[in-house]
Amino acid sequence: MTSLLEGAKKLVTKGTDIGARISAMEAAAAAARGRLDDALVDEAAAVSDRAASRLRLSAQHTVVGIAGATGSGKSSTFNALTGLELSAVGVRRPTTSWASACVWGTDGADELLQWLGIPPRHQTTRDSMLDTRREDTALNGVVLLDLPDHDSTELSHHLEVDRLVQLVDMLVWVLDPQKYADAAIHDRYLAPLKTHDEVMVVVLNHIDTVAEDRRDAMVADVRRLLDQDGLHKVPIIPISARHGIGLPELREEIVRRVRAKQATRQRLEADLRGVADRMQEASGSGKTRALSDARVSDLEDAFAEAAGVPTVVDAVERSTRLRAGRATGWPVVAWFSRLKPDPLKRLHLDLGDAAEKFSGRSRTSLPETTPIQRARVDTEVRALADDASAGLGRPWADAVRRASTSRITDLSDRLDSAVGGTDLGVAKMPWWAGAVRAIQWVLIITALLGGAWLAALAVMGYLKVPEPATPDIGPLPLPTLLLLGGVALGVLLALVCRWLVSATAHRKAAAADRRLRAAVHEVADELVVQPVAAELAAYSAVRTHLATTLK
Secondary structure, eight states: OHHHHHHHHTSOOTTOOHHHHHHHHHHHHHHHTTTSOHHHHHHHHHHHHHHHHHHHSOSSOEEEEEEEOTTSSHHHHHHHHHTSOOSOOOSSSOOOOSOEEEESOOTTHHHHHHHHTOOGGGEEEOOOTTOOOHHHHHTTTEEEEEOOOTTOSOHHHHHHHHHHHTTOSEEEEEEOTTTTTOHHHIIIIIGGGGGGGGGEEEEEOOGGGSOHHHHHHHHHHHHHHHHHTTOTTOOEEEOBTTTTBTHHHHHHHHHHHHHHTOHHHHHHHHHHHHHHHHHHHHHOSOOOOOOOHHHHHHHHHHHHHHTTHHHHHHHHHHHHHHHHHHHHSOHHHHGGGGGSOOHHHHTTOSOTHHHHHHHSSOOOOOOOOOHHHHHHHHHHHHHHHHHHTTTSOHHHHHHHHHHHHTTGGGHHHHHHHHHHTSOOSOSSOOHHHHHHHHHHHHHHHHHHHHHHHHHHHHHHHHTTOOOOOOOEETTEEHHHHHHHHHHHHHHHHHHHHHHHHHHHHHHHHHHHHHHHHHHHHHHHIIIIIHHHHHHHHHHHHHHHHHHHHHO
8 A cells, every 4th residue: 555655646636545546446346356247346456456556657657549440540640749750651451560659758667668568679769869859848758659450350459459548548549530430449449438538539630631611510420429428528639640730739638638747647547437337336326234133033033943942942941840840849759750751851952971972962853944944044044135135236135145045054953053052051950959859858757757656656556565655746646747747748848849840940941042042143143144244244345445436
């Protein structure tokens, strides 16, 4: 960026930062890569690279390219401007097979000519001690190029013209009175350069061959065609390179632009603006969007259903009831609960480290995702992508949709791993369950002591053995009170604990639901939300960088 800023300081920028625009275009091309059409992105990258390269070269020289068709008088115009017979002149066949350069003021021009690809044998210097003509001094800083004929039958000539048209700072198009409406030049060159009207001049050569009373009408017709091409600001200068008609006006137009030191900046800005406009048109005018929280929530709900979260939550609640009921129930009947299978173990969600030993990872036995669940997942993914891409250009909308499904094939395994790896919080029973269990066993032992005491008294009575005195507590003997009290309090405590067990099961189920949904959230974020958000961020970056380029 530093070198670009240094190059920008050499140009007359009128408060604009051409270096920042070039960097913005480069960043926009990088962000659009893989989203917009590859040819358009390649062009944007090439334009930013070409502009950066030109910015680092001489800002004291203006490269003026003279282009035209065979027989238009392009080379004659070049020779007339230079005052030398540098280019061969022909009518019936292309005579300019390579670009020739004439330089006014060579100081700092060597690197520029090398960048233009003009070999030394095709270069001519006009700042010679023997050549002190006033007009040549006025053209100081000009690098004048005679380009090959754009309608040449040689492919290499076409390629050379196309290459140099992209590099020159100012273009002079030479038209012929007989072929000025030729679609070859309008469709291939002029119309595509409608954003470059500030760095172009159209010359209508051989005006001497046109009757004087028809010249204005012909110039008006050329004006009409240029307006159709979108080139409203391009001046038209009728000349005759052979007889010198209009050459002073053409030379003055070139001198004016060279002195203004704006042609290079205007050309770079036109290149950047042209490709930026096309990128903006392809991207669409939709505002940068953020993912809807409601859509993300619906997506996570669909993922949770597909992952079997409701089934697991129900299993957590039933398993907690079973385990806590076994711990706090009346021991006499509580052992029957061991005959019931644990719902979590049936789902392979309560194996601890053993699961990883057997399968290498925590693999569950949850039911397979049903077609209805899968259809809901697909619907929510599509709805999220459609909502996120609303208003975006077709390429970006397609990129968002591709991103939303790019990793969806991993969904089943990732959801299973997420559920299997979640701590459901059912391994430890609540602290009060241990206390209740201890109390229950104390009551059982108390009832057993009372029962044993009563049995001993019954045996002694049967054997006619004198019975020891039995203390009474209230209306009941102590052993009877121990037996009945132990049983009654144990049963009552088990009944009371049912409410506590139910509340605990609900609480653990709710906690498991939150943990499972948090795990599902991570899966949805990784597989869908983040890829879509990355596309939206890229879209936002492209819009921001294009705005910087076009400001």
